[in-house]
Amino acid sequence: MKTSKRLEQALKKLYTAFHNNELNPECCKQCAVGNILDNTDSWKYISDTHGSLELNYIGKVHETLGRKFNGxxxxxxxxxxxxxLKACGYTLPLHYKNEKPKNSTDKDILFNGLNDVVTFLCHLxxxxxxxxxxKLFEFENEKPKYKLDFSS
Structure with missing residues (x-):
């Protein structure tokens, strides 16, 4: 499957963060976007609230100018x-009074978050x-429709 450079890089970074226990929804450098942006927190300045979909003035300027960050x-x-954050079980925006998972770095919780993020990245x-x-389980005439390649 052919992917874009930005998607391939994002997937590698998220995969690495997940398996190296460097994925933390509550840390701007180790959340999904923090990892995609090379463990920087500069992205947090484009919105006033973590977990918001509303750009602040700085974010609007970058958006209007067509700026991209790692694509x-x-x-x-x-x-x-x-x-x-939503897939990890947070009520948004992120705030200490809002509901959140008991163990935000639990692998199952993080996997749920990554699963939804990867789905969205592919959609983009x-x-x-x-x-x-x-697709692995699709069949035709009692035979697998697609061959699974184990060679690497």
């Missing part, structure tokens, strides 16, 4: 983060969801 527009970054690039394994 993603400011509004796309905010959407990625809200998808991640108009490609099939790389997390969709249902």
């Amino acid at each position: 993603y527009r400011p509004l796309e970054l905010l959407k990625i983060e809200t998808i991640f 690039d108009n490609i099939s969801n790389v997390m969709d394994y249902t």
Whole structure:
């Protein structure tokens, strides 16, 4: 499957963060967007609230100028983060009084967040969801429709 450079880089970064226990929804450098942006927190200045879909003045300027950060527009970054936080069980915007998971770095919780993020990233690039394994179980005339390649 052919993917865009930005998607490939984002997937590698998220995969690495997940397996190295460097994914944390409550840290601007280690959340989904923080990892996509090379563990920087500069993206937090495009919105006034973590988990909001509303750009602030700085974010609107970047969006209007067509700026992209590792291939993603400011509004796309905010959407990625809200998808991640919601799928991890947070009530948005992120605030200490709002509901959140008991263990935000639990692998199952993080996997749920990443699954939804990857689905969205694929949608942005108009490609099939790389997390969709249902094709593996499609069959025709009692034989698998697609061959699973184990060579690497």
